[in-house]
Amino acid sequence: MSPPGYTDVQAAARRLDGIAHRTPVITSRTLDAQLGMSVFFKCENLQRVGAFKFRGAYNAVAQLTAVERQRGLIAYSSGNHAQAVALAARLFECDATIVMPANAPRVKRAATEGYGARVVAYDSAVESREQVADRLMAEREYTLVPPFDHPHIVAGQGTSALELLQETPALDALLVPCGGGGLLSGCALAAHGAQSGCRVIGVEPQGADDAVRSFRSGVLQRIEAPDTIADGVRTPSLGELPFALIREHVHDMCTVSEEAIGTAVALAFLRLKMVIEPSGALGLAALLSGELRGYRRVGVLVSGGNVDQEVFCRLIAAVNLR
Numbered sequence: 001m002s003p004p005g006y007t008d009v010q011a012a013a014r015r016l017d018g019i020a021h022r023t024p025v026i027t028s029r030t031l032d033a034q035l036g037m038s039v040f041f042k043c044e045n046l047q048r049v050g051a052f053k054f055r056g057a058y059n060a061v062a063q064l065t066a067v068e069r070q071r072g073l074i075a076y077s078s079g080n081h082a083q084a085v086a087l088a089a090r091l092f093e094c095d096a097t098i099v100m101p102a103n104a105p106r107v108k109r110a111a112t113e114g115y116g117a118r119v120v121a122y123d124s125a126v127e128s129r130e131q132v133a134d135r136l137m138a139e140r141e142y143t144l145v146p147p148f149d150h151p152h153i154v155a156g157q158g159t160s161a162l163e164l165l166q167e168t169p170a171l172d173a174l175l176v177p178c179g180g181g182g183l184l185s186g187c188a189l190a191a192h193g194a195q196s197g198c199r200v201i202g203v204e205p206q207g208a209d210d211a212v213r214s215f216r217s218g219v220l221q222r223i224e225a226p227d228t229i230a231d232g233v234r235t236p237s238l239g240e241l242p243f244a245l246i247r248e249h250v251h252d253m254c255t256v257s258e259e260a261i262g263t264a265v266a267l268a269f270l271r272l273k274m275v276i277e278p279s280g281a282l283g284l285a286a287l288l289s290g291e292l293r294g295y296r297r298v299g300v301l302v303s304g305g306n307v308d309q310e311v312f313c314r315l316i317a318a319v320n321l322r
Helices: 006-016 029-035 053-062 066-070 080-091 106-114 129-139 151-167 182-194 210-217 240-249 258-270 278-288 309-318
Strands: 038-043 073-076 096-101 118-122 173-177 199-205 252-256 297-302
Touching: 006 053, 006 151, 006 182, 029 038, 038 151, 053 080, 053 151, 073 080, 073 129, 080 096, 080 106, 096 106, 096 129, 106 118, 118 129, 151 173, 151 182, 151 240, 151 297, 173 182, 173 278, 182 199, 182 240, 199 210, 199 278, 210 240, 210 252, 252 258, 252 278, 258 278, 258 309, 278 297
Parallel strands: 038 297, 073 096, 096 118, 173 199, 173 297, 199 252
Antiparallel strands: none
16 A cells, blocks of 8 residues: 555545544634744644544545455554544444553543443553454454554544644644654645645654654664653554654654643643643643744644543642743
8 A cells, every 4th residue: 555645635634524523723822922922723632532543543444345344443552543443433333342551541441432342451561452453353354443554544644734734824833742653644744735834843752752763863763661641652663654754744853751741731721721631732842841942833733632530630730830
């Protein structure tokens, strides 16, 4: 299967029209004054299943054959892709089995099961999610819906940035969270086609900086069991397809501290009145850390809002905003 391009992102947008939410773009004059720039937040925390992942999952499942869907879908995920595949399966009236780490956020597991999927938990210290999925596929001919390393997934995720760029002209930069790279590479394709002058910058936690290392070295790097509160980006490495697209279309990468992530989650709630998960707060954390000085108009992809109640309350209580 050939790598996706801008036309694939456009095709995915047509496929998702009327199915995925066209999420709002919000601004804050208070935050703009604090940062000295105009910031535009693309609120994928308000997407179906509470995250951008629905876009890629639906775009991929929609292009399966009827026979492939009838076999039942299988996916592996810490939560957001799990929910996305579960909902896509329900919409296409097929079964879904989700391989999920035993320590995944409870809110994400509950939502996945609520959409009708069967969850198979595993111990990530003992085996990998790919190993578990392979064993299940050997028992039954499930159709795999991968979380990021697939052209249809990448194209679907890119529709989030396409909408932002269509609504918000002349952006200088676009900040995008990065885990496996599906969102970042898809957004880079969208920007390349819709606003070629916009610099696309990926953001990772400092304790999960495999993509930054890969980007700098030109060689795919891995970090086993990344240490970060941002559970949505705890992937050990970029996918091979996203890595190739990131090298071609992404302009820069940066990292943010755990403290900055927590502050961003709290500020989003207390100032912007948004609930976002730590992974979704990476772009805002980069802005608060001073990573984008000199830019005038910046887009921020808020990737999701599925955060455990206990984690959210702890982060809010730990931050004293003046």
